[in-house]
Structures are given as structure tokens and as C-alpha cells.
Amino acid sequence: GAVVSQHPSWVICKSGTSVKIECRSLDFQATTMFWYRQFPKQSLMLMATSNEGSKATYEQGVEKDKFLINHASLTLSTLTVTSAHPEDSSFYICSARESQKPGNTIYFGEGSWLTVV
């Protein structure tokens, strides 16, 4: 079946540095991908909609300049956390909608743990 892969699965970075997380659709095309953030014992919070070939659409309260999203191909979206701080430590999850299927066929990645020290 369709798979969405995230890389890295976990990453530790120093405060003030930037870190990039990749989201790939492995066997399908996704013109639209989504990035969520999940703090421990909380729900998934939608951060932004990643649109292939155009700018991402951010949810209210999400800083565009801090969470850079690039969706340069039909199978890859990247989320870059710039100038990371400890409060950015979280579980980041992406999802992708299979473009060539009707309806709402959505696949989730396995998530990426970010720890900022």
C-alpha cells in the first residue's frame, strides 16, 4: 500500500540551529501534504498545508519564518525549523493526500522526534 516516509525519525539539535525534516510519498504523487505538531499527551495540531510548486498555507498562530516549508516535487515536502529553541521540541508528523485518487485518501508518516537542547 501507499507509504509516507519521514526522515529523520529523531533528531537532536542545539538551540539556535536549524533542522530539516523530510516527508516523502514513496509510491504515489501528492500535490498536497500536511505538517502537524504533537506535544506529549496532546493531539495533533495542524501547522500548515504544503502545496507542490507554490507557497505553503500556514494555520493561524504558526510562524511562517520559523517553520519553512518547501514542496518542490510531487513526492517530497520538507519542514525546516529555523533557530530552534527547546520549546520547539516536539513530534512532527506529515500526511499526504494521494492526488490521483478521488476522495480523501490520506496517509500519515511515522513522525519525527525533535529535541532541542
Place this chain on the structure above:
Amino acid sequence: GESVGLHLPTLSVQEGDNSIINCAYSNSASDYFIWYKQESGKGPQFIIDIRSNMDKRQGQRVTVLLNKTVKHLSLQIAATQPGDSAVYFCAETPHGSSNTGKLIFGQGTTLQVKP
């Protein structure tokens, strides 16, 4: 505003019993709902979905019920097994976002299955 919430944060059941997890949603215009299971440290796993033109849908050991009158969604798990222990989320497609893949998640219910 648009929000999806859950009534109970934790549900503890005996192995073999049936489980019912509830969800309330606020947007009456939402037309697509999904239940997800999330195990610790992993991404959400699709369980079952339902569109607003239906009030019930059955899968293997799971049933989703939708009551649009009171904006309530429930997930029933038959013969609950230890492997069902996880956090369960309901999610809805926000108004105007049908078939886009965009989802709004509820707070989640932790299901604990006692052997």
C-alpha cells in the same frame, strides 16, 4: 469555531469487552470523519471513516456511528484486545476542505485494555 473534542480522556476496559469511544464535533457543515489509532511514538493509523450522508459504518471489529443531530461520533470496538491499547483520535474535514486531505483532530482518548 471548528473543533473536534472527546468526552473522556482515558477509557479502561477488560479484555474481551466492547469499547465505546466518543467524540463531539462543533461544525455541523463537516462532511467527513475519520478515526485514527496512535501507538506511542508512532504516526496515526487509519481505522475507519464515515461520510455525513451515512449514520453507521462497520469494519472488522469496529463500527463508527454518526449522529448529525447532536454532532456526535463514536467508535465501537468489539471484543477488545490488548493490542487495541493506544490513543484514539477522531478527526474531521473542516468546512470547505472536503477532499483536500486537511484534517482537524480531537483531543484523543487513551484506551487501556486490562488482561
